[in-house]
Amino acid sequence: MEKPWAVLDTSFWVVGHRVDVLTYLFRFFTVCVPEAVRAEVLAPDPRYPQRVYGYQELFRLLEAQGVLATRNPTQRVPRFHAGEAAALALARDEGWWLLLNEQRALTFARQHSIKAVTVPEFIVYLYDVQLLSARSTMAKLDGIAANTGQRVMQAARDAFAALAQRRAER
Amino acid sequence: MPRKTSIPKPVKRVTKSIRLTTEEADDLAQLVTGTAYAEAALLRQWVLVGMQQFRVVEAIRLYQDGHVDIHQAAARARLPVAILLDEMAARKVAILDQPDAFGPGLEALRGTFGTQP
Numbered sequence: 001m002e003k004p005w006a007v008l009d010t011s012f013w014v015v016g017h018r019v020d021v022l023t024y025l026f027r028f029f030t031v032c033v034p035e036a037v038r039a040e041v042l043a044p045d046p047r048y049p050q051r052v053y054g055y056q057e058l059f060r061l062l063e064a065q066g067v068l069a070t071r072n073p074t075q076r077v078p079r080f081h082a083g084e085a086a087a088l089a090l091a092r093d094e095g096w097w098l099l100l101n102e103q104r105a106l107t108f109a110r111q112h113s114i115k116a117v118t119v120p121e122f123i124v125y126l127y128d129v130q131l132l133s134a135r136s137t138m139a140k141l142d143g144i145a146a147n148t149g150q151r152v153m154q155a156a157r158d159a160f161a162a163l164a165q166r167r168a169e170r
Numbered sequence: 171m172p173r174k175t176s177i178p179k180p181v182k183r184v185t186k187s188i189r190l191t192t193e194e195a196d197d198l199a200q201l202v203t204g205t206a207y208a209e210a211a212l213l214r215q216w217v218l219v220g221m222q223q224f225r226v227v228e229a230i231r232l233y234q235d236g237h238v239d240i241h242q243a244a245a246r247a248r249l250p251v252a253i254l255l256d257e258m259a260a261r262k263v264a265i266l267d268q269p270d271a272f273g274p275g276l277e278a279l280r281g282t283f284g285t286q287p
Contacts, residue, residue, distance in 0.1 A: 043250030043251075080239075103265060121272055125279040
């Protein structure tokens with residue numbers, strides 16, 4: 001099966017990197033990035049101009065290997081700023097998946113029937129298809145708990161628990 | 171022919187004064203004693219660092235209260251979006267908080283790729 005295309009948003013890249021799930025994306029998707037998202041990910045920290053964050057280094061590495069394609073939409077979604085606007089428009093216009101992890105853009109995506117995936121959903125799916133162990137899945141869910149609301153975390157933990165119970169891993 | 175060298179114009183500075191208690195002033199003097207720093211230069215540095223920290227805290231507060239979106243918050247914090255997202259993660263600020271943030275994506279993944287490894 002040819003891999004479906006997925007458009008990456010900055011929020012998924014930054015949070016996904018914190019819990020080390022980004023490299024799994026390429027098993028499922030041909031991942032592309034609008035220029036505006038690329039600029040957001042690689043923008044230096046004005047407080048520490050010499051610093052290179054891990055998510056930036058990984059981005060450059062994968063880009064150099066040719067696994068991150070650059071694609072731009074013909075128009076942007078109004079009301080959103082550069083990166084989100086480009087990612088939403090590209091996913092909507094091309095019918096591609098959207099990888100994002102920020103509420104406002106996610107709500108828009110879901111209202112417009114864009115196939116959007118958040119980091120907690122991707123973590124649980126990786127456990128579902130047995131690419132992650134139960135221990136690793138729990139650690140990754142713990143890793144995103146700090147910036148994921150309680151109701152979302154509860155739903156993610158419940159889905160994980162149900163799967164683990166079915167496999168007698170909990 | 172000698173090269174012309176342009177001499178940068180000195181940046182105009184404005185004096186702001188603050189009042190410290192005797193104890194605080196003594197503390198400050200002690201901190202500076204024996205270092206290579208001038209008291210005024212250090213105070214200036216601390217004010218600039220404090221201003222930036224305050225910008226970030228305020229931008230995050232406005233985001234949490236729903237007054238600004240992530241990009242507006244980043245602009246207020248004078249940080250790129252990705253850097254602000256990283257700051258938010260470190261400060262335990264939720265960027266996904268509605269029930270729709272978990273479920274539909276997982277079902278779509280299962281529907282497309284299946285549940286078998």
